Amino acid sequence: DAMVIQNPRYQVTQFGKPVTLSCSQTLNHNVMYWYQQKSSQAPKLLFHYYDKDFNNEADTPDNFQSRRPNTSFCFLDIRSPGLGDAAMYLCATSRTRLAGEGVQFFGPGTRLTVL
């Protein structure tokens, strides 16, 4: 089955220790997104890739970076995690980013804990 896979499902890191989260997709979608979701809150878009074109949200901290080496994979790098970065990180894909037509397919998420 075509799907979005995230690894690891749970990640524990220490304050200030860099961490990388991984996302892969078998849907062959052009667009990949990274969201941050804290408990009982709306998913917050961090950035998205349209093919190789990187689009950062204006309020995404510089501490968050992303790489998309090919169509299938996308990584989220948190350079110096703080306690406030503890959250669920969701990867999503869509065939198109055209407004209203980009139904998004989400992975299961990575739960990040910062000690």
Add this chain to the structure above:
Amino acid sequence: EDQVTQSPEALRLQEGESSSLNCSYTVSGLRGLFWYRQDPGKGPEFLFTLYSAGEEKEKERLKATLTKKESFLHITAPKPEDSATYLCAVCRDGGFKTIFGAGTRLFVKA
């Protein structure tokens, strides 16, 4: 600024007790409104897209409707397996970003 507000924050129902979830939105030029279901510890799963006022879509016990200011997700005779968080999201005409609401947590007791 585009905004999505969902109410109630949490809803507890008995099995078979029908109800509705509300999504109020403020967006300049709605291109599409989405409903997603999110189970605990999992990513959201797509349910419906609505494009214009008056549109309705149904899937099993769920029916989504849309007006110019809000959308409703009606749940008819819910079962315990319908327990989840239901997220509403909007896309603005000409935009690329999907704005999500915080969701309604639905609990259905047998």
